[in-house]
Amino acid sequence: MRAISWLASALLAFGAASFAVAEPAGFHTLENGEAAPAFKLPGVDGRDHALNDFKDAKLLLVVFTCNHCPTAQAYESRIAQLHADYKDRGVALVAISPNDDQAVRLDELGYTDVGDSFTDMKLRAEERKFEFPYLYDGETQATAAAYGVVATPQVFLFDEARKLRYVGRIDDQEVKEPTKHDARNAIEAVLAGKPVPVEKTRTFGCSTKWAEKRADAVASLEKWDAEPVSLERLDEATLEKLAANDTDKLLLVNVWATWCGPCLAELPEFVTMNRMYRGREFELVTISLDELDQEPQALEALKDKKVAAKNYLSAIADRDRLADLLDKEWAGPLPHTVLIAPGGKVIYRHTGAAEPLAVRRAIADFLGRTYASREQAKK
Numbered sequence: 397m398r399a400i401s402w403l404a405s406a407l408l409a410f411g412a413a414s415f416a417v418a419e420p421a422g423f424h425t426l427e428n429g430e431a432a433p434a435f436k437l438p439g440v441d442g443r444d445h446a447l448n449d450f451k452d453a454k455l456l457l458v459v460f461t462c463n464h465c466p467t468a469q470a471y472e473s474r475i476a477q478l479h480a481d482y483k484d485r486g487v488a489l490v491a492i493s494p495n496d497d498q499a500v501r502l503d504e505l506g507y508t509d510v511g512d513s514f515t516d517m518k519l520r521a522e523e524r525k526f527e528f529p530y531l532y533d534g535e536t537q538a539t540a541a542a543y544g545v546v547a548t549p550q551v552f553l554f555d556e557a558r559k560l561r562y563v564g565r566i567d568d569q570e571v572k573e574p575t576k577h578d579a580r581n582a583i584e585a586v587l588a589g590k591p592v593p594v595e596k597t598r599t600f601g602c603s604t605k606w607a608e609k610r611a612d613a614v615a616s617l618e619k620w621d622a623e624p625v626s627l628e629r630l631d632e633a634t635l636e637k638l639a640a641n642d643t644d645k646l647l648l649v650n651v652w653a654t655w656c657g658p659c660l661a662e663l664p665e666f667v668t669m670n671r672m673y674r675g676r677e678f679e680l681v682t683i684s685l686d687e688l689d690q691e692p693q694a695l696e697a698l699k700d701k702k703v704a705a706k707n708y709l710s711a712i713a714d715r716d717r718l719a720d721l722l723d724k725e726w727a728g729p730l731p732h733t734v735l736i737a738p739g740g741k742v743i744y745r746h747t748g749a750a751e752p753l754a755v756r757r758a759i760a761d762f763l764g765r766t767y768a769s770r771e772q773a774k775k
Contacts, residue, residue: 425544425563428595432456432558433542437492437531438514440521445490445529447558454486454556455586457579459566460540461549462493463520464500465602466507468548470570470766472524475549478566478579479528487583492531493517494540494548499609501616502671504602507765509756512605519753540604547601553582553592561586564597571768620671623704627695630683630708635721638681640740645677646762647736648755649722653685654697658749659731663701665752669759670705676763680705683722685715685730737762 426433436446450456459475461468479489497512510516514532521530533539543552553562562582567574582592641647650666652659663682670680682705684694691709698707712718719726723734723742735744735758744758 423541423544425546426552426560428560428563430560432458432552432554432560433539435492435531435533435539435542437533437539439532440514440518440526440530445531450488450490453488455482455488455583456554456558457482457487457489457583458543458552458554459489459491459549460494460543460545460551460604461491462495462512462602462605463510463516464495464505464508464512465548466766467570467601469508470768471549471566474566476524476526476528478583482583485587487587490529490531491526492533492539494533494537494545495605496534496537496607496610497605499605499607499613501609501613502620502668503616503675505672506675507760507763507767509753509760537604537607545604547599547603549601550599551579553579553586555586562592562595564594565599570600571766620704621702623702625695625699625702625704625707627684627691627698627707627709629688629711631711632717632721634708635683635710635712635718639722639736641736641738642740643679644738645679646738646759647679647681648759649681649683649734649736650750651683651685651722651726651730651732653730654690654693655686656730660697660701662731662749662752663697663703665750665755666705667702669752669756670703672756673759673763678759678763682707684709685718735759735762 432447434447436444439445461475475491493512495512500512505511510519512534517530517532549566551566552560555561564578566579568576578594578597585592648669666680682703686694686709688711694709710718719728723745725745726732727747729747732747733750734742737743743762
């Protein structure tokens with residue numbers, strides 16, 4: 397199962413009214429001195445983890461975070477560093493994803509390569525080599541409700557008696573050098589038996605995606621599915637300009653044909669990517685190699701797959717010329733996919749059925765995974 401594509405289809409399959417779940421009655425964020433609510437949640441390591449599993453730790457740092465949020469991604473390395481710095485000093489760290497992954501709109505995934513499903517959490521943990529438990533609360537969100545999670549990332553520090561001593565942000569900067577290390581200061585204070593200097597801070601990040609948002613996610617898919625789909629002819633001059641990419645956008649170009657089974661099978665993946673990233677400096681372009689008299693069939697296939705993008709039908713008779721203009725390293729088979737950066741450099745290419753995760757990772761890495769500019773994100 398390809399998790400993000402599954403999300404798109406699942407949202408349509410489920411009835412929105414059945415999942416209009418509001419925040420629980422009496423919802424509030426834990427206050428200092430309150431006890432840590434019990435939990436038992438599945439982890440990406442294949443086993444369940446409960447609050448009592450950490451009973452031998454001096455302190456417990458519960459970090460609510462997720463895959464898709466730009467702010468949460470900006471803090472992934474700092475969360476890992478907190479674990480590394482304090483694991484031998486008696487501090488246990490457990491990360492929990494509070495989000496209902498089916499309540500996340502595709503256009504909220506514009507800074508990530510994966511969504512918030514349990515399957516995608518495993519992918520992220522493997523890629524980032526998380527050495528701490530990463531747990532999924534998206535099925536019931538009972539733990540998120542009990543702790544009162546308002547945004548990701550949000551941390552809760554509990555002392556040896558499992559009473560809350562600090563709640564809020566990790567520090568005061570998303571991508572710049574922090575000036576206030578609130579979570580670290582709290583940990584150090586509690587370890588030293590001293591009062592926490594700042595017991596509570598605001599939490600800046602992405603709001604918790606409660607199940608009540610599923611209706612909005614379904615509505616967004618219905619709106620996108622209704623977008624018009626068109627097809628125009630591609631000549632050499634247009635292709636040459638396309639390949640040069642004298643724009644500020646990253647171009648995802650997919651070459652396909654109606655007679656190519658793998659081409660048709662993967663088109664929905666590119667539709668999903670288009671809906672994820674087109675709110676940023678990104679554009680999807682498709683090029684059909686069907687014969688000109690097959691234009692109606694090509695357009696019908698695009699409409700069937702909801703490909704509301706820049707769609708072309710090649711009018712270039714010489715296939716070698718077309719390949720040379722688009723990508724000189726293309727050997728000829730279909731499908732063929734390239735990512736063309738501003739200025740014309742191909743930063744990703746693949747012949748044959750593309751691996752969606754690899755394409756999304758290349759897109760997210762280039763565009764940047766935080767709210768900072770692409771240049772800042774690359775530093």
